[in-house]
Amino acid sequence: MAATQVLKSEWTKIKSVQSTVWTLGLAAIVTIGLGVLISILSKNEFKKMSAEDKLAFDPTFVSFAGTSLGQLAMIVFGVLVVSNEYSTGMIRMSLAAVPQRGTYLFGKLTVATALALVVGMVTSFAAFFLGQAMLGDLRADISDPGVLRAVIGGGLYMTLIALFSMGVATMLRSQVLALGVLMPFFFLLAPILGNVSATKKVGQYLPDQAGSKIMQVVPPIDDEAPYGPWGGLLIMALWVAAALVGGYVLLKRRDA
Structure with missing residues (x-):
């Protein structure tokens, strides 16, 4: 099957599952x-x-306070995109239609990432402008140093969260298992390691802890991270790459 047909097929799959779109x-x-x-x-x-x-x-960062909870939905989106086919048994038909598993996975990730990026960017800009309107005299301007970078970074952060979740779901194949790993990881393990003084030096290298730095314009008082905003996003991107490589390797080796 041609690459364009794979992309069209994956787009049809995603938009036909209401829970994924919601x-x-x-x-x-x-x-x-x-x-x-x-x-x-x-x-x-x-x-x-x-x-x-x-x-x-x-x-600026105040406007993105909702990202910590909004990423929950992005995690669910990333997991559903991959795991729906396993839970319904459609994966066998998909791999029969596209025997090249790399092509199959690339098509799925491309369509889902494009959707996540569009939603992430629109959400980030809307959150910024509406948040600043509420702050009144305390507001930042999009032209202020570092602000546009933070707003664009907010959209990239949400996209990477979804992409990381897709990689983990590809490795685990089970919706329940993937969510069972990702939810505690992002909402329990990462906050604890990132905020406890004894483990803070380790926690700051976790994907969300490092990646969220891209949305900061004014460094926190207790900021001791040895990297800047783009360095933090790079660390997050490396986590995503590792998850995707792991997913691809296991997809190639296992039966459907």
Whole structure:
């Protein structure tokens, strides 16, 4: 099957599963909505902050406060894109139609990544502009140093979260198992390792801890990371690459 036919086939599969499409919409709604809410609360609490906290206040990053929860939907999207075919048994038909497993996986990842990127970018820009509108006099401007990088980075971060989830789901094949690994990893293990002083030096190299740095314009007070925003995104990209390579290798070796 030609590459264009594979892409069309994968697009049809994704849009025909409502739960997969809904997760992308949910990612946008949660990220934007929570970002707006936190921006309102931050504006109201700003006067009560200490002088040190005021200096470290990052209006751009405040807009992306909803990303921590919105990425949950992106994780589910990435897992569903891959695991739906295994849970329904469609994977056998798909691999029969596209025997070249690399072509099959590349087509699936290309379509899903393109969708995640579009939704991620729209969500990031919307979260920024709406969040800044809520911050009023505390707002940042898109032309301020580092702000456009942070906004674009927010979209890239969401996309990489989805892509990492696809790689893990390809390795594990099971929706339940993949979510059972990813949810504790991002919402339990990473926050603990990243915020406990004894493990912080290790935690800062986890994908979300490193990748989220791209959305920061003003460094946090206790920031000791030996890398900058783009360095953090590169670390996250290496995690994604490892997951995808692992998924490809196992897909090549295993039966459907």
